[in-house]
Amino acid sequence: MLGYTITQWLFGILSFLAIMFGLLVVFSRNPVNSVLYLVMTFFCIAGHYLLMNAQFLAIVHIVVYAGAIMVLFLFIIMLMNLNEDTEPQKTWITKIIAAVAGGLMLFVLVGSLKGSEQLALNVHGSTQIGLVKNLGVVLFKDFLFPFEIASILLLAALVGAILIGKKEVK
Amino acid sequence: MKGFLVISLLGVIAMLAEVFKFKRILMPVIVLGILAAYALNYMEWTHPFSIPYFDNMISFDKIALAFTGVILITAFFWFILAHSSYEKDPHMVDHYALVLFAITGAIMLTAFTNMTTLFIGIEIMSIPLYVLAASKKENIQSNEAGFKYLIMGSFASAFLLFGIALIYGATGSFDLKEIHTYISTNAGNIPSFFYAGVVMMLIAMCFKISAAPFHFWAPDVYQGAPTIITALMSTVVKTAAFAAFMRLFMISFAGVSDVWSHILVVAVALSLVISNLTAAVQSNVKRVLAYSSISHAAFMLMVILANVRSNLSVNAILFYSLAYSIGSITAFGVLNSVTKYGKESFDEFNGLGKRNPLLAVCMTIAMLSLAGIPITAGFFAKYFVFTAMMTTSYKWLLILAVLTSAVGVYYYFKVIIAMYFKPAENHEAVKVEIASTLVIVITALLTVAIGLVPGYVAEMFTF
Numbered sequence: 001m002l003g004y005t006i007t008q009w010l011f012g013i014l015s016f017l018a019i020m021f022g023l024l025v026v027f028s029r030n031p032v033n034s035v036l037y038l039v040m041t042f043f044c045i046a047g048h049y050l051l052m053n054a055q056f057l058a059i060v061h062i063v064v065y066a067g068a069i070m071v072l073f074l075f076i077i078m079l080m081n082l083n084e085d086t087e088p089q090k091t092w093i094t095k096i097i098a099a100v101a102g103g104l105m106l107f108v109l110v111g112s113l114k115g116s117e118q119l120a121l122n123v124h125g126s127t128q129i130g131l132v133k134n135l136g137v138v139l140f141k142d143f144l145f146p147f148e149i150a151s152i153l154l155l156a157a158l159v160g161a162i163l164i165g166k167k168e169v170k
Numbered sequence: 171m172k173g174f175l176v177i178s179l180l181g182v183i184a185m186l187a188e189v190f191k192f193k194r195i196l197m198p199v200i201v202l203g204i205l206a207a208y209a210l211n212y213m214e215w216t217h218p219f220s221i222p223y224f225d226n227m228i229s230f231d232k233i234a235l236a237f238t239g240v241i242l243i244t245a246f247f248w249f250i251l252a253h254s255s256y257e258k259d260p261h262m263v264d265h266y267a268l269v270l271f272a273i274t275g276a277i278m279l280t281a282f283t284n285m286t287t288l289f290i291g292i293e294i295m296s297i298p299l300y301v302l303a304a305s306k307k308e309n310i311q312s313n314e315a316g317f318k319y320l321i322m323g324s325f326a327s328a329f330l331l332f333g334i335a336l337i338y339g340a341t342g343s344f345d346l347k348e349i350h351t352y353i354s355t356n357a358g359n360i361p362s363f364f365y366a367g368v369v370m371m372l373i374a375m376c377f378k379i380s381a382a383p384f385h386f387w388a389p390d391v392y393q394g395a396p397t398i399i400t401a402l403m404s405t406v407v408k409t410a411a412f413a414a415f416m417r418l419f420m421i422s423f424a425g426v427s428d429v430w431s432h433i434l435v436v437a438v439a440l441s442l443v444i445s446n447l448t449a450a451v452q453s454n455v456k457r458v459l460a461y462s463s464i465s466h467a468a469f470m471l472m473v474i475l476a477n478v479r480s481n482l483s484v485n486a487i488l489f490y491s492l493a494y495s496i497g498s499i500t501a502f503g504v505l506n507s508v509t510k511y512g513k514e515s516f517d518e519f520n521g522l523g524k525r526n527p528l529l530a531v532c533m534t535i536a537m538l539s540l541a542g543i544p545i546t547a548g549f550f551a552k553y554f555v556f557t558a559m560m561t562t563s564y565k566w567l568l569i570l571a572v573l574t575s576a577v578g579v580y581y582y583f584k585v586i587i588a589m590y591f592k593p594a595e596n597h598e599a600v601k602v603e604i605a606s607t608l609v610i611v612i613t614a615l616l617t618v619a620i621g622l623v624p625g626y627v628a629e630m631f632t633f
């Protein structure tokens with residue numbers, strides 16, 4: 001089709017959708033809509049993972065982010081009754097400064113990618129790395145230390161959440 | 171490495187103290203544990219070589235061990251100082267566990283040799299601090315501090331991750347040494363998004379050490395957090411963040427210093443001017459100390475600039491961390507005792523020279539050291555920075571640093587003047603627990619001692 005392979009078509013469509021939904025997250029006024037658009041963005045990114053032959057990552061991405069974390073977001077937004085009316089509006093000057101800063105950032109990032117299409121594509125490692133079996137080997141062999149020490153991180157987050165959540169005993 | 175394991179184990183033990191009902195002996199256990207970690211750390215220090223652990227994920231070389239030593243010494247003093255504040259707190263156990271986890275992350279940051287370890291280390295150090303900053307739950311300022319720190323910190327982490335991803339995209343490796351090799355073998359052929367990654371990591375690290383223009387969170391967080399937590403943030407966390415900064419930019423990115431050193435020069439100049447000028451007009455002592463910590467960050471950044479240019483040893487930055495940490499422990503210890511009942515303005519120090527002469531003398535020493543007046547550790551810390559800077563082409567930065575330090579003397583002396591020359595409103599003596607007094611006196615004595623024999627300490631840090 002038009003000289004592109006099916007993978008390239010899929011990549012293009014998924015990227016377009018991901019960026020569109022990403023923009024909608026920012027531009028929609030209603031927080032609930034924002035969260036729903038974010039879920040859609042996550043699905044598109046999971047599609048990208050599938051294209052890169054990383055099925056495990058794709059499923060985890062959907063289960064954890066789109067499933068668990070976004071549901072948590074929705075609950076909190078609904079419990080705190082955030083909606084269009086209660087959302088504070090920023091002043092024009094803040095909006096302009098934010099737009100300029102964000103635009104410059106985009107400019108730098110796009111500019112830094114210039115010329116990289118000429119780079120020889122060097123594939124690091126095997127293309128099968130995203131499969132569960134290979135991922136497990138990498139995780140428990142090369143990256144054993146970060147993997148194990150992440151337990152301290154989770155423990156700290158857990159203790160912290162309890163400390164914040166506990167009732168003050170008088 | 172053994173010291174690191176001991177500290178992380180201590181965190182887990184502290185967490186269990188509530189359940190297994192050994193809350194009352196927890197404090198001695200922690201202090202002994204830190205001493206044991208320090209001893210193990212020292213034993214590794216005497217070995218002539220360092221072994222990378224876990225497939226080159228973390229490596230305790232001499233620099234890492236020295237920074238770990240500084241962190242452990244400060245942590246030791248901090249726990250004794252903090253115990254008087256937390257003794258009666260029903261959440262004492264949780265606080266101590268979180269602090270120990272934060273120190274675990276801090277030690278990781280001194281020794282990482284891989285980007286993944288760097289990221290996890292930063293998160294392990296930061297997440298407990300977000301919670302601890304907000305731990306005075308009924309205080310709205312503390313809540314604000316915690317929330318602000320969380321949001322801004324997550325933003326910086328996002329920058330860090332984006333930077334790591336771009337660098338991985340260019341080099342195909344997370345390993346610091348391999349990135350270094352990549353830079354030297356591919357000189358002139360490096361894709362430009364690699365530089366974008368370096369700059370993004372620079373932004374994230376500048377945020378963590380609160381250098382201007384990424385410093386906006388620091389005054390609010392330092393002021394809002396409980397004083398004793400602020401003491402932790404400006405000593406242990408600062409030292410660890412600097413160790414990480416130095417490791418990252420001097421091992422990995424030294425080859426592309428042309429790209430980031432210009433940005434760093436601007437950051438240093440801005441930090442020096444903004445922090446000192448703003449601190450001079452503040453009325454809250456904690457806020458002043460926050461701005462002063464930004465200015466000290468600028469001094470330590472100057473060492474990184476100098477080292478890249480001239481390959482001087484890292485002892486200047488280690489000496490600075492040690493002098494600044496010890497001085498800060500004294501200052502925050504006194505501040506914590508004086509401002510126990512609320513306000514944190516300079517007026518709280520009025521007449522302290524009469525209300526508690528010992529405390530006033532110690533505070534004077536700490537302020538002199540932070541201002542960089544001779545025969546204190548702070549003077550020689552600044553002296554070593556200046557000698558390192560003399561070898562570079564940034565001599566104008568040196569002049570700026572001297573000028574802004576002169577402004578700094580003004581706000582440090584405001585405390586001393588209040589203590590000795592202003593009449594007190596209430597004449598009752600300021601009571602301090604014996605343990606806290608001991609820590610304050612010992613750290614003040616250490617400040618003077620390091621100032622008397624600076625050569626000895628500097629030699630210890632020469633590799």
